[in-house]
Amino acid sequence: AQSVAQPEDQVNVAEGNPLTVKCTYSVSGNPYLFWYVQYPNRGLQFLLKYITGDNLVKGSYGFEAEFNKSQTSFHLKKPSALVSDSALYFCAALTGGGNKLTFGTGTQLKVEL
Amino acid sequence: GAGVSQSPSNKVTEKGKDVELRCDPISGHTALYWYRQSLGQGLEFLIYFQGNSAPDKSGLPSDRFSAERTGGSVSTLTIQRTQQEDSAVYLCASSLNSFYGYTFGSGTRLTVV
Numbered sequence: 001a002q003s004v005a006q007p008e009d010q011v012n013v014a015e016g017n018p019l020t021v022k023c024t025y026s027v028s029g030n031p032y033l034f035w036y037v038q039y040p041n042r043g044l045q046f047l048l049k050y051i052t053g054d055n056l057v058k059g060s061y062g063f064e065a066e067f068n069k070s071q072t073s074f075h076l077k078k079p080s081a082l083v084s085d086s087a088l089y090f091c092a093a094l095t096g097g098g099n100k101l102t103f104g105t106g107t108q109l110k111v112e113l
Numbered sequence: 114g115a116g117v118s119q120s121p122s123n124k125v126t127e128k129g130k131d132v133e134l135r136c137d138p139i140s141g142h143t144a145l146y147w148y149r150q151s152l153g154q155g156l157e158f159l160i161y162f163q164g165n166s167a168p169d170k171s172g173l174p175s176d177r178f179s180a181e182r183t184g185g186s187v188s189t190l191t192i193q194r195t196q197q198e199d200s201a202v203y204l205c206a207s208s209l210n211s212f213y214g215y216t217f218g219s220g221t222r223l224t225v226v
Binding site: 032034036041042043044045046051054070090094098099101102103104105106 | 114117136143146148154155156158161163169204206212213215216217218219220
């Protein structure tokens with residue numbers, strides 16, 4: 001079965017420090033991978049995606065993600081965290097023949113002063 | 114419209130009653146998706162509409178759940194004889210092409226008491 005895993009329920013980081021939110025995937029064929037962010041009482045907002053090409057993908061709000069085929073990972077990163085980055089982050093992969101997104105369980109990021 | 118609109122934003126209903134949740138997608142988006150977000154369980158795919166094709170209902174958890182999309186635009190998710198385990202946030206999303214990602218609405222928070 002195709003799946004996306006986010007091994008950490010919560011990540012805590014101090015403001016100004018680099019952050020990483022982990023994601024691994026198990027999909028057949030070429031992976032098409034996404035990161036979304038959800039602020040309280042809001043829908044999900046698109047951050048970035050990997051379809052093909054460069055393994056380092058840059059997205060909104062200074063976030064980037066590194067696609068690693070050998071480790072089947074797509075970790076989200078940011079060089080310097082902000083308190084305003086505190087939110088729930090979801091990794092997702094296109095499955096079902098490329099028709100629908102399968103999401104991980106989400107990682108709560110908490111950035112503290 | 115400019116974004117995906119969902120109504121109501123909050124719904125409290127008594128166990129056993131039927132509820133209807135509405136989604137108004139972005140104009141021109143041919144694909145529409147319903148997901149359910151339960152606490153600690155990530156996003157669960159429910160149903161997917163693509164143009165005039167038969168919907169993918171593979172994620173509907175029981176026959177109490179149904180959805181329709183009229184005129185290729187507005188969609189209604191209906192839950193009959195609601196149960197307490199139906200309490201969740203129901204998210205709607207639309208897209209022009211799944212490879213571009215989805216645009217999500219803010220969701221409907223359903224509470225069954």
